[in-house]
Amino acid sequence: MGCIMKLFLLLTAATAAQVNADTLVTGAVFCDQCKDGERSIFDYPLYGAKVAVECGGGIGGLARTLMEDTTNWLGCYAMRLDGSVDLSGCSARVLQGPTACGVTGPARGMTLMFRMLGMAMYTVEPLLSQPQEPTWFCPRDDHSALPSLPPPLGPAWPLPSPPPPSVPILEASACPYEKWLMPEYKCYWKVVSPDTTVALAFGPIAAERYGIEMTLWDGLHGRGEIYHTLLREGITSLLNSFNSIRFSHSTVSVIDYMNQALLDSPHQALITALRFRRANLGNYGPTNISCNFTACS
Structure with missing residues (x-):
């Protein structure tokens, strides 16, 4: 609802101003609490993240920032650029996240949803920002740091396995x-x-x-x-x-x-x-x- 509302407001503003052509970009940012690089059930929409749309920046080049926006309470952003602009070679990335989830993730490219009557709309796959360390309740599968146990001195009687730790x-x-x-x-x-x-x-x-x-x-x-x-x-x-x-x-x-x-x-x-x-x-x-x-x- 939040992303749709932001996009609706942009469309309304463009109509009221009688702009002949507009390019719209919309997407969302999530806090990747477990730092696994993908959305999961542990992640939540990130409020107050600063997002930019950048173009160029190939080998040895500098990316050019076209527009910026800050996510709303549902983690959504929506930007409008005057004119019919081809953003097929551009990307969106998180410039800065809130302190608790401020390690920015990789940029993502644009997907053209439609182009008609001089207006174009692009969407972006969810962007991620991360905390400094994975949140405490995230599952961990790295056992390399666990010390190895010496072999038993006597018969290895089977013992009941301890229950897995609960994740509240x-x-x-x-x-x-x-x-x-x-x-x-x-x-x-x-x-x-x-x-x-x-x-x-x-x-x-x-x-x-x-x-x-x-x-x-x-x-x-x-x-x-x-x-x-x-x-x-x-x-x-x-x-x-x-x-x-x-x-x-x-x-x-x-x-x-x-x-x-x-x-x-x-x-x-x-x-x-x-x-x-x-x-x-x-x-x-x-x-x-x-x-x-x-x-x-």
Whole structure:
């Protein structure tokens, strides 16, 4: 939804300005948390990454930057260049990522989606930016650093294998807002912090409703009014989606539902709040899901 919205705004602006020809480029950036060079279930859309479209830069040459943009809260960027420009030999790359995921990955080429009436649209495969080190919950298959064990002195009796270490993000979990407010569970705030603003987490539609200064921590205390309840449960679902990939709503769908409810009627806002509440209590689906929190050390 975020990428489509950015592209729609560009198309609208081009139409309003009565531009005869435009070249559009759109794509998304993800944080490659496991540093495996490809998108996986552990990766999330990266907000605030600076992306550039560059052309040239062959052997011994310097690339020429045509345009730049910064990704929105869904990791999307969309750029417009006046005139019908051939970008077949150009590429997009991340110039700079946020501090927590700032190691930029390789550039990717353009794919022409259509060219008609003087207008061209190119898309780019997802770009990646990485943290300095793989995130702690990422699977590891390199055992070269493990010391070898001496041969047994006596009979090698078969012993039961230890269970594989659990990866919390792979466990099904749903926690109500009361749990997210408890200080002993603060370590579960990973992708966003209590001080992250609602506007940053959910985008401009939420900023218009709740203001640009309200934090996620403040929003979790909302009650007694439809849109405060919607925000409280929406934030809780967003946090649950970051905590477990098996939560009933993905991060993108939580943001999508939230924005649709803010644009719709109060009745729809209440229905969405109740849907979030059911999911946060683990009652969304054929089986109940519990909260996997343990007190932070």
